Each structure stands twice: as C-alpha cells, then as structure tokens.
Amino acid sequence: MKKDYIFTPGPTPVPHRVSMAQSKMIHHRSADFGELFSRVLEGLKYAFQTKNDIVVFASSGTGGLEAAVANCFSPGDKVAVFSGGKFGERFVEISKFFGLDVIEVAYEWGECANPSDCERVVAENPDLKGVMLTHSETSTGVVNDVEAFGKIVGETQALFVVDTISGLCAAPFKTDEWSVDVAVGGSQKGLMTPPGLAFVSVSEKAWQVVEKAKLPRYYFCFKAARKSFSKTPPQTPYTPAITLLQALDEAIKMIQEEGLEEVWARHALFARATRAGVEALGLELFAKDVSRASVVTSVVSPGDINSGDLVRLLRNRYGIFIAGGQSKLKGKIFRLGHVGYFDRYDIIVQLAAVEFGLKELGYHIELGSGVTAAMRVLHEG
Ligand SMILES: Cc1ncc(COP(=O)(O)O)c(C=O)c1O
Incomplete structure (x- = not known):
C-alpha cells in the first residue's frame, strides 16, 4: 500500500471539508451564488488584510500577474521589477511581453530583494510607473520585506504590485498597512483550495490608473469585473469557476476559525x-x-x-x-x-x-x- x-x-493538500464543499452544483445567476460570492469577496479581504476591492479570475496565479500588468500600465511605461528567482523572472517576462520599459533589479537566487535598492531606483527614476516584487519567492524559499518596499513606493506616484501567490495566508501580508496597490494571490497554496483561481486586490490609487491604462485586455479586465461584482448580489462578467469558489469559501472559513x-x-x-x-x-x-x-x-x-x-x-x-x-x-x-x-x-x-x-x-x-x-x-x- x-x-x-x-x-x-x-498545489498543496486540500482539506476534506474543502473538497466536500464542491459537491453540489449551483447556478451562478442564483441567490445562492450571490451569497457565496459575497462571502468569498469579504473573506478574501480578510486574507489580504485590505478594504480594497478584490477581483477574481478563473485562472492559475499567472493569470492574475498578467491581469495586474495589463490593467495597470500603458505601452512603454517604466517599471522596476525586483527579481531573485523564477517567479520574479516571470514578472519581468510578463512586463516585457506587454511592452513595458523594464528596469530589472536582479539578485542572486536565494537572496532577498534589498529595500535600499528600491530607494535608489525610485530616486533615480521619478517617471517610474510601477514597482513589482514577489512576496514569497517559491523557487528559492525567501520571503521579501514587502513592508519596507511599501514604505518607499507608497511615497511615489508608482504603483506597488506584489505577487503573493505563495505568500498569502502563509507569511504575514498586510495589503493596506504596507501600501500595496495591487496584490495577486492564487487558490492552490496558503488558501488550501485546488488550483484554478487568481485573485487581485486593487487599491484606490491603482483604480485611478486602471481607468486610463491602455494595455489590451479582454477576459482579464479589472473594470468589467468590478462592474459585475458591485451589483447586489455580486455577479461575475463570465461563468465563474463555481465549484472552486465553493471550495475557497470553505477554506476561508477554516482560516477564519483558526x-x-x-x-x-x-x-x-x-x-x-x-x-x-x-x-x-x-x-x-x-x-x-x-x-x-x-x-x-x-x-x-x-x-x-x-x-x-x-x-x-x-x-x-x-x-x-x-x-x-x-x-x-x-x-x-x-x-x-x-x-x-x-x-x-x-x-x-x-x-x-x-x-x-x-x-x-x-x-x-x-x-x-x-x-x-x-x-x-x-x-x-
Ligand atoms: C510566487 C509565485 N508566483 C507565481 C506562481 C505561478 O502561479 P501558477 O502556477 O498558479 O500560475 C507561483 C506558482 O508556484 C508562485 O509560487
């Protein structure tokens, strides 16, 4: 045996009660779904420690990273990406793919990103539109000092965009207190849910930029998501991953209980x-x-x-x-x-x-x- x-x-282990929560199919234009989705959105705010809006996509975490870039920037925007591992490099790749002007601040794999480098890059580039950082760099095991970066970026016009796909509900992460404008999470790590959901918290400062940002997006559109989510009860623009949201709802309950x-x-x-x-x-x-x-x-x-x-x-x-x-x-x-x-x-x-x-x-x-x-x-x- x-x-x-x-x-x-x-992916990480899925608790039995989370698996079981997916057993009943409901329709996404029903009152039951509205209640479920409201709870999930509120629960995610708790997970992210934020009062900001959260948008949810049916995708793996990388979809959330792509959404963050596509919604927050315009072609040629200058961004600084701090990278010290595979996932930092992915942020660089996505940013370049979308035609951003990328300053890559690279570290030896296994090292943490240094907030004093952020201070320097921000001072040297007053036209910087974004700073990207990986919270928990899963490829090396380090967890970066998001709080220290947030203190620096929060004083500038740049958006602070953080990949907390493996860090969320595992290592301390305080979106609002740490001035994180856009934080990306995924279902299959600290949130104890099967893979397939990405969630992004978007600050007021970021929404103002999103209104004017010109990079193309269709499915991964923050504005379309917010429009549907703010209905009563909340809706989604397209068919949501209903069973994964049921699972996530149960997982969040477990996190709240603990x-x-x-x-x-x-x-x-x-x-x-x-x-x-x-x-x-x-x-x-x-x-x-x-x-x-x-x-x-x-x-x-x-x-x-x-x-x-x-x-x-x-x-x-x-x-x-x-x-x-x-x-x-x-x-x-x-x-x-x-x-x-x-x-x-x-x-x-x-x-x-x-x-x-x-x-x-x-x-x-x-x-x-x-x-x-x-x-x-x-x-x-
Ligand atoms: C820090 C980090 N960023 C991004 C990703 C990519 O997420 P996904 O595989 O869900 O697209 C992962 C997955 O391991 C990750 O750990």
Whole structure:
C-alpha cells in the first residue's frame, strides 16, 4: 500500500471539508451564488488584510500577474521589477511581453530583494510607473520585506504590485498597512483550495490608473469585473469557476476559525522545525536570508546527489511529493513545502521521508536525527 502525501509548495493538500464543499452544483445567476460570492469577496479581504476591492479570475496565479500588468500600465511605461528567482523572472517576462520599459533589479537566487535598492531606483527614476516584487519567492524559499518596499513606493506616484501567490495566508501580508496597490494571490497554496483561481486586490490609487491604462485586455479586465461584482448580489462578467469558489469559501472559513495571525504563526513554527531538521542532518539551507521564510524550505542537495533523483525516489517508492529545483536550480536543490493545510505530523513525515530517501541514495545520516530536531522545535513551539 502506498499513500500519497503532497508536500509541494503548490498545489498543496486540500482539506476534506474543502473538497466536500464542491459537491453540489449551483447556478451562478442564483441567490445562492450571490451569497457565496459575497462571502468569498469579504473573506478574501480578510486574507489580504485590505478594504480594497478584490477581483477574481478563473485562472492559475499567472493569470492574475498578467491581469495586474495589463490593467495597470500603458505601452512603454517604466517599471522596476525586483527579481531573485523564477517567479520574479516571470514578472519581468510578463512586463516585457506587454511592452513595458523594464528596469530589472536582479539578485542572486536565494537572496532577498534589498529595500535600499528600491530607494535608489525610485530616486533615480521619478517617471517610474510601477514597482513589482514577489512576496514569497517559491523557487528559492525567501520571503521579501514587502513592508519596507511599501514604505518607499507608497511615497511615489508608482504603483506597488506584489505577487503573493505563495505568500498569502502563509507569511504575514498586510495589503493596506504596507501600501500595496495591487496584490495577486492564487487558490492552490496558503488558501488550501485546488488550483484554478487568481485573485487581485486593487487599491484606490491603482483604480485611478486602471481607468486610463491602455494595455489590451479582454477576459482579464479589472473594470468589467468590478462592474459585475458591485451589483447586489455580486455577479461575475463570465461563468465563474463555481465549484472552486465553493471550495475557497470553505477554506476561508477554516482560516477564519483558526485566525490569520495563528495561521501565520503556525507556518513560521513549521518552517523553524523543518530548518532545524534539515540542519541536524548536516544539510545546507539554500536561502541566504530565512528571517521571514515560512512557506517553503529550500535545501542544497548534498554531495553529488541530484535532487531530481531524491524527488523521484520519494514520489515513486513512497508516494511523497516534495519539489525539486526549478530552472537553473534543477538537480541542485530540493524544496520542502509547509504551506497551507499542514499540521506538525506532516512536518515529521516529510523529514522522515527525506531521511529515508537520502540514506537510500548513499548519503550518510543517523536516521531520526532530523526528525528529532524538528520534534524539539515543535514541542517547544
Ligand atoms: C510566487 C509565485 N508566483 C507565481 C506562481 C505561478 O502561479 P501558477 O502556477 O498558479 O500560475 C507561483 C506558482 O508556484 C508562485 O509560487
């Protein structure tokens, strides 16, 4: 018998009650849907910690990133994109694809973006229209200091656009307090819902720009979404992903029951426990700055072990899904997720699996040493 465990940093495990919530099809032009959608929009405001409007699209997170760019800018607008991993690079790609004039501030993968660079870029470019930052860079494990960036960008005319697809409901994120104009989230990570929904919070400052922005968009149109959403009861311009919204509604209820602060604290504890386990095994953490890292722990594959072999071994032999490295980190690191529906026993199982896998691949470890270190942190937690 082999049981599957999804420990990847997206998609993440879906709680049973969230799966069950999708079992009854309702029509999207019904009162039931109106009630559901109102609750989801309010719940998302809680998740984002905002009073801003939220727009929802039936797409993966990348659709939300594309929507953010397409709705907020005009051809040739100058933007600064701070990137230190695959998803920062995606923000650069989308911005270039739409013909923006992109200042790319690139960091070594594994480093955090430095707010003093933002200060400099903003001062040197008074015509800057946007600053893009990835909250939780899932490819490396770091979580950037969105608050410090927000203090700087908030003083300018530029819009502060943040990808919090893997950070939302995992690492602290305070849209309004941190002056984030446009924040993009996705369903399949901290929100414990299957993939397929993107949500974007849009500030008043951003709406004023959206009114005049000239990049083309059709489905991913903020204005069309807001027009339908503001009806009573709220509607959607096109057929919504009804069952995913039902699932999200239930997941948000779970987050509200636990409390957002507690959800953040749980993620931080599990990250500390995972790091303690990894270090007790004599392994090296890949992220240089783990001060805010609570979503995924990236680990340098030891010796000449290809991390892809470990990932495949755990998946094929034990049904344990961890993530390998992406792009230039392929084969070099593996990533242990602890985002969303995780409890302390998931952390222990995941570390135990890594211990078995590495031992089978010939790496010398004392079985149980990582697990023991993690248990200590969890116990003191
Ligand atoms: C930080 C970040 N941005 C963007 C994405 C892309 O999201 P999706 O695969 O849902 O399009 C991901 C997915 O892993 C992510 O972690």
